[in-house]
Amino acid sequence: MAMLWKFMRVAKYSKTALSPKVKVRGIPTHSRHSSSKSAPSDFAASAPCSNTVELLGKSYPQDDYSNVTEKILSKVGKNLHNRKHHPLWLIKEQVKEHFYKHYLGRRGTPLFSVYDGLSPVVTVQQNFDSLLIPQNHASRRKEDNYYLNRDHMLRAHTSAHQWDLIHSGLDAFLAVGDVYRRDTIDNTHYPVFHQMEGVRLFSCHELFSSIKDGEGLQLFEQGHRTAHKQECHTMEAVRLVEFNLKQVLTKLMTHIFGDGLQVRWVDCYFPFTHPSFEMEINFQGEWMEVLGCGVMEQQLVNSAGAQDKIGWAFGLGLERLAMILYDIPDIRLFWSEDERFLKQFIGPHIWQKIKFQPLSRYPPLINDISFWLPSETYSQNDFYDLVRTIGGDLIEKVVLLDEFAHPKTKKVSHCYRIVYRHPERTLTQDENSQ
Numbered sequence: 001m002a003m004l005w006k007f008m009r010v011a012k013y014s015k016t017a018l019s020p021k022v023k024v025r026g027i028p029t030h031s032r033h034s035s036s037k038s039a040p041s042d043f044a045a046s047a048p049c050s051n052t053v054e055l056l057g058k059s060y061p062q063d064d065y066s067n068v069t070e071k072i073l074s075k076v077g078k079n080l081h082n083r084k085h086h087p088l089w090l091i092k093e094q095v096k097e098h099f100y101k102h103y104l105g106r107r108g109t110p111l112f113s114v115y116d117g118l119s120p121v122v123t124v125q126q127n128f129d130s131l132l133i134p135q136n137h138a139s140r141r142k143e144d145n146y147y148l149n150r151d152h153m154l155r156a157h158t159s160a161h162q163w164d165l166i167h168s169g170l171d172a173f174l175a176v177g178d179v180y181r182r183d184t185i186d187n188t189h190y191p192v193f194h195q196m197e198g199v200r201l202f203s204c205h206e207l208f209s210s211i212k213d214g215e216g217l218q219l220f221e222q223g224h225r226t227a228h229k230q231e232c233h234t235m236e237a238v239r240l241v242e243f244n245l246k247q248v249l250t251k252l253m254t255h256i257f258g259d260g261l262q263v264r265w266v267d268c269y270f271p272f273t274h275p276s277f278e279m280e281i282n283f284q285g286e287w288m289e290v291l292g293c294g295v296m297e298q299q300l301v302n303s304a305g306a307q308d309k310i311g312w313a314f315g316l317g318l319e320r321l322a323m324i325l326y327d328i329p330d331i332r333l334f335w336s337e338d339e340r341f342l343k344q345f346i347g348p349h350i351w352q353k354i355k356f357q358p359l360s361r362y363p364p365l366i367n368d369i370s371f372w373l374p375s376e377t378y379s380q381n382d383f384y385d386l387v388r389t390i391g392g393d394l395i396e397k398v399v400l401l402d403e404f405a406h407p408k409t410k411k412v413s414h415c416y417r418i419v420y421r422h423p424e425r426t427l428t429q430d431e432n433s434q
Contacts, residue, residue: 053148056119060148068146068154071389072180075192076154080334081176082116085346087322088194088334091256092116092176093350095196098255099174103248112198115165116176122160123152130163130304131272132297143379146180146191154180158197159272159315166304171201171311176318182381185398187330191388194318200244201301201311207240219310220298227267230274232298237310241295242275245312249293253281256325272297273313283324290324291316326356332393338423364396365427370404370415380414387418396421 053060053068055076081088096114103111128140138144139156146154155161158175165173175197183189208214217236225231229238246265254261262282266289270276273294280287293314301311319331326345328334333341340359347354380400387395395418402415420427 055121055148058121060121060152063149065142065147065150067142067385068148069385069389071385071392072146072154072191075178075335076120078335079117079178081178081194081318085342086334087326087328087345087354088318090345090350091318091321091325092194092196094256095252096174097350098252099198102251103172111172112200113170113173114176115161115173118158118161118175118177120155120178120180121148121152122155124150126164127153127155127157127160130300131159132300133271137271143381144182146182156181157315158195159313162197162199162272162313163300163304166199166201166301166306170199171306171309172199174198182385184380185384185387185395187332187397188323190319190331190335191385193331196316196318198314198316199296199311200248200313201296201306201309202241202244203309207237207310211240219308225274228275230295230298233295233310238275238295241310241312245293245295245314246277249279249291249314253279253290256321257281257283268292270294272300288324290320326354328356329358330396332396333423335393336423359423362422362424362426365420365429365432367418367420367429367432368401368415369418370402370413373412373414375411383414383416391418391420394420394422394427 051062053062053066053073055073080086081092083089099112099114100110105111124140128137133139145156148154155177157179158177161175165175177194178192179195180192182191202219204217204219207219208217211217218234219237220232221234223229223231223234229235250261250263253263264280264282264287266278266280268276268278270292273296276292276294278289279291279293280289282288291314293312296311296313298310301307301309319334322328322334323331336342338359344356345354384398387398397417397419399417399419400414401417404413404415405411406413420432
């Protein structure tokens with residue numbers, strides 16, 4: 001899913017931050033732009049009360065970068081992609097089976113290794129530095145990530161494992177796992193989702209062995225970077241790697257969505273690949289972006305110890321593919337424990353055709369809330385995290401309705417609409433205000 005790669009595009013919150021007259025739950029629509037007190041500068045998502053975060057058997061000291069919430073911590077270890085018959089597991093298994101069946105090594109064993117149990121806790125170096133993401137890149141911001149402290153975080157993408165796996169000597173692998181990003185609230189965004197990373201490296205012999213008279217062809221040269229190649233790559237090598245990448249991904253998507261699938265490629269930018277592409281498919285008459293990919297930056301490959309190889313990488317979102325393939329309308333459903341949802345995906349084999357049958361559609365409950373913004377730096381993701389922490393998965397959507405700047409004080413207030421919807425029953429205003 002290209003939007004996942006395109007991401008390469010806290011403190012403590014007290015409930016007294018807002019005026020007692022303005023609650024987060026059950027705000028009637030007439031309370032817009034109420035004269036609530038300014039939220040303090042630490043108006044961010046809740047953090048554990050102690051000075052350390054205990055996670056997966058390890059302790060992480062908190063500092064000024066710590067912004068992970070208890071709500072998010074409760075999702076770590078759920079591993080929906082490894083839960084048998086879950087729709088995300090089905091997508092993972094379909095991709096895995098495809099690669100196992102179609103790409104074999106010299107001894108007839110699967111060429112690609114699969115890693116679906118890697119820890120989601122990574123270092124900042126793994127998540128950003130190893131991928132050549134600049135220090136001032138917007139994707140590093142606290143507003144967009146969940147930091148345990150300045151040195152450790154919940155991975156924002158499975159690309160965080162690229163360097164380590166290549167450094168271990170692997171040249172063909174798939175890495176699958178849960179990833180974490182602070183984001184907007186709607187039916188296609190959730191702070192935890194699941195991604196698959198694919199990497200394939202080629203030696204000179206592997207890349208050119210099938211080319212007639214290819215003995216004299218080389219992977220590397222001292223040239224210039226253009227829109228089509230890196231300065232160290234020969235054009236012949238890049239063309240073959242790009243062709244192989246697009247062929248592999250086209251076969252994969254055709255295998256998942258069916259023969260006759262229309263595909264198109266859009267040039268784009270990622271810090272860790274060049275040239276880079278987004279893949280779009282035409283599914284049921286609509287063009288949809290499904291993944292991002294490209295020729296790996298040679299500097300990354302070299303630093304991991306594979307200086308004599310060239311390669312490609314891709315990243316796709318399991319939720320994105322599952323929502324398209326099974327016609328699932330709301331990303332929150334992947335976290336449902338409702339048997340009416342889960343039983344729909346139990347079948348005799350992973351390729352069984354399934355179309356999601358909606359659960360009973362209960363009416364939404366709509367409330368508005370307004371407050372003055374703190375004078376210090378404020379991010380909308382701070383508010384979204386707060387809403388998720390308190391409202392949980394009852395929150396269907398949050399929309400910024402209005403922004404008001406006081407003509408004299410210059411203070412700014414925001415008015416948000418919060419849409420609640422319970423998947424199994426009708427919510428009441430009274431219970432929502434509690």
